[in-house]
Amino acid sequence: MEKIVILTGAGISAESGLGTFRDEGGLWAQHRIEDVATPEGFARDPALVQEFYNMRRLQAAQAQPNTAHVALARLQRDFPGEVVIVTQNVDGLHEKAGATGVLHMHGQLDSALCSACGQRWPAPMRMTVGEPCPSCKTSTARPDIVWFGEMPYFMDQIFDHLVSADIFAAIGTSGQVYPAAGFVQEAAAAGAHTIELNLDPSAVVSQFDDTRFGPATRTVPVWVEELLAR
Structure with a gap:
């Protein structure tokens, strides 16, 4: 077989209609990769990162x-x-x-990940900083996306x-x-x-x-x- x-x-x-890293004028062009696609960027400004992926999640949900x-x-x-x-x-x-x-x-935009215990669950369309994990209740929810520097x-x-x-x-x-x-x-x-x-x-x-x-x-x-x- x-x-x-x-x-x-x-x-x-x-x-x-979903842009790539290299598209001029797209979502990625408005941000530095280090700010929105690294663990360090998330630690530095989680609100920026959550909003970036909220926008990407909305785009993906609307795309066919x-x-x-x-x-x-x-x-x-x-x-x-x-x-x-x-x-x-x-x-x-x-x-x-x-x-x-x-x-x-x-990873996947429609999935959320707990940084503390590794639990995954369906991501809401809009994730917020400090969202609690449904399993361990820790406020460490992040997009379930593999960022630069991660395996x-x-x-x-x-x-x-x-x-x-x-x-x-x-x-x-x-x-x-x-x-x-x-x-x-x-x-x-x-x-x-x-x-x-x-x-x-x-x-x-x-x-x-x-x-x-x-x-x-x-x-x-x-x-x-x-x-x-x-």
Whole structure:
């Protein structure tokens, strides 16, 4: 049974109206990453960080999956083998499109996390500073997001999938953030065929066997059709 492992990044959600780190004029452009995406930034100004993620949570809640998300959900449903989706995105659009079992390595906007006991619970649309944990009652609630300097989630599972993949695809990723940028090497070393689908070449494009460039809403559905027609 063939196994496909897919890594998705911000590029797949850009056409749903969700900006990337590098978009000019977007939400990220208004803040320094150190201020809103690090544990130190949260310790320094928790109100700023909570408000930043409140805005992102609202954007994600209003966004709709595009044809690339829908195509991957269809691949997962109709492919005769196994399809594992790993995402760097925190927007939940894969699930909105119908995907299941998605490994959110950078966390999820719709989840809250207790810094003290590690409890997770559904995040309200608007989180506030000092919100109590429903488990330990400590006022240390934070967005369940992996910030810079923190270890991504599900790494053991992800590497197990990478070394057993027949096909590894990276979609809409910059290739600049590790450990995700190193996934292609892991999969290739284990014998997987590797393909990058991206608007522009990533920083690690030379490591892929195959490349497709263009908007994800165009390249991903075509690739999925090819896989399902084999």
